[in-house]
Amino acid sequence: xxxxxxxxxxxxxxxxxxxxxxxxxxxxxxxLQWFHQNPWGQLxxxxxxxxxxxxxxxxxxxxxxxxxYSLLYISSSQTTDSGVYFCAPVQGGSEKLVFGKGMxxxxxx
Amino acid sequence: DTAVSQTPKYLVTQMGNDKSIKCEQNLGHDTMYWYKQDSxxxxxxxxxxxxKELIINETVPNRxxxxxxxxxxxxxxxxxxxxxxxxxYFCASSQRGGASDFGPxxxxxxx
Numbered sequence: 429x430x431x432x433x434x435x436x437x438x439x440x441x442x443x444x445x446x447x448x449x450x451x452x453x454x455x456x457x458x459x460l461q462w463f464h465q466n467p468w469g470q471l472x473x474x475x476x477x478x479x480x481x482x483x484x485x486x487x488x489x490x491x492x493x494x495x496x497y498s499l500l501y502i503s504s505s506q507t508t509d510s511g512v513y514f515c516a517p518v519q520g521g522s523e524k525l526v527f528g529k530g531m532x533x534x535x536x537x
Numbered sequence: 538d539t540a541v542s543q544t545p546k547y548l549v550t551q552m553g554n555d556k557s558i559k560c561e562q563n564l565g566h567d568t569m570y571w572y573k574q575d576s577x578x579x580x581x582x583x584x585x586x587x588x589k590e591l592i593i594n595e596t597v598p599n600r601x602x603x604x605x606x607x608x609x610x611x612x613x614x615x616x617x618x619x620x621x622x623x624x625x626y627f628c629a630s631s632q633r634g635g636a637s638d639f640g641p642x643x644x645x646x647x648x
Contacts, residue, residue, distance in 0.1 A: 461636060465578075469642050471627060476636035512578060518634075523568070524593055525637060527580040 430519040432528035449500040451515030460517040541640035560628030569611040574625040
């Protein structure tokens with residue numbers, strides 16, 4: 429099955445800093461989603477992004493499917509951005525979201 | 538209005554018991570899923586139903602049985618609970634091939 433690698437595994441930022449999270453995947457994908465799991469455990473869908481670039485407020489995401497990676501940008505980080513970020517591609521020909529191990533982000537005030 | 542809801546939120550039970558978790562979505566999605574998140578936060582799909590038909594059945598012990606009475610509901614029944622079943626179970630829904638919305642999770646603790 430598809431392999432998913434996220435980097436960095438952990439990141440600590442001061443409020444106001446910018447960051448880039450990377451997701452590499454080993455096979456062609458039908459779609460790719462980014463999720464944020466907040467400290468209370470809720471999984472929030474940030475982006476559905478099989479290819480191209482999307483922006484939503486301070487967050488944006490880019491997927492380059494031909495090169496098998498996706499990036500999540502967080503600008504002007506806030507303490508509420510803390511949590512775990514997951515990348516989850518869907519392998520071509522399947523319906524399954526395959527989650528990476530996640531990246532723990534801590535934003536300090 | 539909660540889009541994907543699960544009950545109960547917490548479940549503490551003893552080894553050997555049978556328990557069920559219920560899930561409902563009011564988004565009109567045609568596909569529903571069960572995921573398991575272990576103590577290391579690793580998320581893995583267990584089952585998926587599309588319009589009440591099972592389309593994904595990962596290598597899950599047959600003590601786990603999903604049931605979809607209609608396309609808005611997907612329940613998970615677990616027989617003969619084991620210590621290793623302790624985890625957070627998430628229900629999710631999507632239009633087939635679309636973005637997934639997750640429920641709040643059910644934290645199952647088996648003692």
